[in-house]
Amino acid sequence: MGNYDIIVVGAGPGGSIAAKIAADKGYSVCLLEKEDLGKDGRYKACGGAMAWELIEKIKFPEDKIDRVVEKLILHHIDGEIYSKQGKGAVIWRNKFDKFLTDMATTSGAELKQNEELIDIKKVKSDYKISASKSNYSAKYVIAADGVNSPTLRKLKWKKFNKEDLILTITQEMELDKKSIDERLGNDEIHLFFGIKDFIPMGYAWLFPKKDAITVGWGNQIGKIKHSKREFTKFLNIPLVKQSIKNAKLIRYTPHLIPMGVRSILYNDNVFAVGDAGGLVDPISGKGIPYAMMSAEIAIQTIKYCEKKGKEEKMGEMYNKKLDRSFLSILKQKREFRNKIFQNDEKLKSFLELWQTHRSSEIILKNLL
Ligand SMILES: Cc1cc2nc3c(=O)[nH]c(=O)nc-3n(C[C@H](O)[C@H](O)[C@H](O)COP(=O)(O)OP(=O)(O)OC[C@H]3O[C@@H](n4cnc5c(N)ncnc54)[C@H](O)[C@@H]3O)c2cc1C
Structure with a gap:
């Protein structure tokens, strides 16, 4: 049985960033990934488009970019x-995700690949995880295992509508x-x-x-x-x-x-990040930056609440920080999406505006 402070399930952008930041903050952290990442990472169906600011922020090497847009x-x-x-930039996800996973292991996170979470239960104050090859335990769990999130399914969280x-x-x-x-x-x-x-x-x-x-x-x-x-x-x-x-x-x-946020994103020391939490832009389908931001916020929340002795406030704090960062606008975009797709005339008016405005600006300034 491997004992850790934090277990992160899923080595996508959300999981790898959570593991990296947790390791940087001095936590013992284990990153479980069901696929074999090998030397070059693994294929993931994705457009692979992202804003240049993100490429710069993480210093993603230009020779790994497939196209500058x-x-x-x-x-x-x-x-x-x-x-x-x-x-x-347009990138292949195997290269991008592997780059982030390597950042996590360089920071000291232990990567267990080919290691699929099969079951998870809370026993006293720790979560016990049975995976395909071994068992693990930790106080905190970051569910970063994508839209189908086996972690949250096993913990019986409500499914997406x-x-x-x-x-x-x-x-x-x-x-x-x-x-x-x-x-x-x-x-x-x-x-x-x-x-x-x-x-x-x-x-x-x-x-x-x-x-x-x-x-x-x-x-x-x-x-x-x-x-x-x-x-x-x-x-x-x-x-x-x-x-x-x-x-x-x-x-x-x-x-x-x-395309819609889960009804809860935290319960009893378990955090949903990225697709597992439904944290995707409902208009553009962009999810990579939100997976990474929610991961960072989850770890910051753990650190902050432990330091201040406010562990009972963890869920409230996580939601508040997400709201301030991007969650509140994502929720508004979910409502707005229904308006855009009412008919083709509305859609064309939106496309016209989208040429020169961010979708958040169109919503906040009520331009449509
Ligand atoms: C067709 C398509 C196109 C897209 N295009 C874009 C785009 O151009 N730009 C953009 O920003 N976003 C895009 N997205 C969204 C983006 O892919 C996701 O939002 C992003 O991958 C979410 O990251 P994540 O870390 O939350 O989850 P994921 O990237 O899904 O990672 C989850 C990880 O968990 C692992 N896992 C799952 N189950 C288990 C288990 N039981 N045990 C251990 N590990 C497990 C998986 O193998 C996977 O590695 C697209 C999505 C799709 C489907």
Whole structure:
């Protein structure tokens, strides 16, 4: 039995950052990951787009970036095209997540890979975790194990509502860089919208990497009966068809994105971070920065409450700090999402505004 102060379940961006910061603050910490990360990390279905500020903040090496992006092109299926300027990067998640996990182990966190959490129970003041190869115990648990969070399922936390889940389909298409640049530009990523057609509550995307295009489609569960058929319709839009002509399909992966925050994010020394807590932007689907921020806030909360002797205030403190940082606006965005996707006219008005305003600004200034 390995005994630790903190066990972090899941070595995605949330888990790795939680483990790194906990180790930096002097806690003994164990990071459990069910997959084999090997030398190069493991594949995860994701657009892999992020703001340049995040790349700079974590000093992510430029040679690991697949594409530097300057522009977001927003296509409406009726033919309108909008564009949004802003520097960003497109990365493969195996490289990005592995970089963060290496930061955690360098700081002193113990990584146990190929180690899947099977069960978790509270015995007296500690959590006992049975994993595929060994058993562990700790006072605190950080559930950073993604949208399906086996940790929170075993602890019987309430599940996400169906309308708070987006089903995505991702296809990785291999293609030479020259063809990608000619077809999609060398510094642009493309989003596609259209309520009345095949994306009633979500969007689709073409995110070029160095020598592949990530083709994706995501829609609120229950809004569509045959997702695969709708995804195929997207592949047949002339621009999409032309962009992936002669490209080789290397992967096809369905995955969920949570679009609504869990009803609780803390209970009895267990913290939900990242996708496990539903901490994703409900308009853009961006989740990586929120996973990392919530992880940092969870560890800061533990440290602060222990230092001040206010351990009974941990849940309240975690929620308050999250609210101040980003949670309050994420919740407003969840409501606002229903407004944007009312009809195509509303959607187009939103896209028009989104060219020059952040979505938070559109909400807070009531611009739509
Ligand atoms: C198709 C798609 C496209 C996306 N595109 C973007 C994008 O372009 N930009 C962006 O910012 N966000 C994007 N997101 C969202 C982003 O991927 C997530 O928000 C982010 O990965 C959340 O990080 P996390 O650390 O909370 O969870 P995850 O990254 O899901 O990590 C969870 C980890 O837990 C591990 N795990 C699960 N169960 C167990 C277990 N029982 N025991 C041990 N380990 C376990 C998993 O193997 C995994 O490594 C996208 C998501 C999808 C599905």
